[in-house]
Amino acid sequence: xxxxxxxxxxxxxxxxxxxxxxxxxxxxxxxxxxxxxxxxxxxxxxxxxxxxxxxxxxxxxxxxxxxxxxxxxxxxxxxxxxxxxxxxxxxxxxx
Numbered sequence: 001x002x003x004x005x006x007x008x009x010x011x012x013x014x015x016x017x018x019x020x021x022x023x024x025x026x027x028x029x030x031x032x033x034x035x036x037x038x039x040x041x042x043x044x045x046x047x048x049x050x051x052x053x054x055x056x057x058x059x060x061x062x063x064x065x066x067x068x069x070x071x072x073x074x075x076x077x078x079x080x081x082x083x084x085x086x087x088x089x090x091x092x093x094x095x
Contacts, residue, residue, distance in 0.1 A: 010063045022067040026060040033057050 036053040
């Protein structure tokens, strides 16, 4: 599916579910990811099961960006800041 097709599905979802519906769906997907991580740690599911839940959360993050009308340039700016912050935190860890 192309980016444009994905965006079309996201837009349809926002129109059908509204902002609160998107937020609720995001909460559900995050919960499923947490469960999948715990199940994977215990050997109760496969890496593919875990990947499915990671993809679902990524899809919902993309939908939330659209639902909250977050501009790519604003997202990209903060994304860079957060990666720099994370790198600095990791660089400070001594082994």
